[in-house]
Amino acid sequence: MKSIILFIACVVMLMLVGCQNQTRITPTIVSSEGIKTLSEHDILAISQQACIENDNRAIIPPNYHHLNSRLSKIAQSLPQKINNIELNYKVYIDTEPNAWSTANGCIRVNSGLMKLLEDNELQAVLAHEQAHIVLKHGINLFRQAPYIEITDKAHELVIIVKEATSHQYEVEADSYAFDLLVGENIDPIGLLNMLTKMPIHSENQPTSHPSRIKRISNIVDRLNRH
Numbered sequence: 001m002k003s004i005i006l007f008i009a010c011v012v013m014l015m016l017v018g019c020q021n022q023t024r025i026t027p028t029i030v031s032s033e034g035i036k037t038l039s040e041h042d043i044l045a046i047s048q049q050a051c052i053e054n055d056n057r058a059i060i061p062p063n064y065h066h067l068n069s070r071l072s073k074i075a076q077s078l079p080q081k082i083n084n085i086e087l088n089y090k091v092y093i094d095t096e097p098n099a100w101s102t103a104n105g106c107i108r109v110n111s112g113l114m115k116l117l118e119d120n121e122l123q124a125v126l127a128h129e130q131a132h133i134v135l136k137h138g139i140n141l142f143r144q145a146p147y148i149e150i151t152d153k154a155h156e157l158v159i160i161v162k163e164a165t166s167h168q169y170e171v172e173a174d175s176y177a178f179d180l181l182v183g184e185n186i187d188p189i190g191l192l193n194m195l196t197k198m199p200i201h202s203e204n205q206p207t208s209h210p211s212r213i214k215r216i217s218n219i220v221d222r223l224n225r226h
């Protein structure tokens, strides 16, 4: 069985374009039996913690910044609450074009992505991230992990995830986002345009490329039937 290692920045946070490598220190292993004892509430709490820690490390522009106004305007065109969870958005000043979400409703978008995409494409990104939350992908990835490694710091927690599962979740999130956009009278072409604009990762991201081809063909298929 082929598997990939996703760090908490990727697992609790489902990213748009895959994960960056991080330095690992000697971990504590939590077995699959141990994982099963984690309730949904526990996983949401871990997600919340991971989100706060990332916010603390990030450069977040002041409220009056034009990127905040742009993001909140785009977010207003989509549901504000899902699964009874209030969504909250922040822009990070970071040139890497990426976005991520956590199970507890954090959605974060890098300034590099906002610069790269048109409003309609950013709507597609937010719809895709909302889909991960609605479909509880972050929670499921925790549950399905054969084991979790936890280091001293929560953000260095490591989860092993099956490659096929993460591909499947990306396609599912796109399909959900497609229906969400159509339901809100937003042109779903933004999903396709957004994906074709995303940079392709290098060899250390071997899973990104086939995953992207699959995602694009799924959206093209949906557009043809639309």
Ligand SMILES: [Zn+2]
Residues within 6 Å of the ligand: 014, 015, 016, 128, 132, 169, 170, 173
């Ligand atoms: Zn995703």
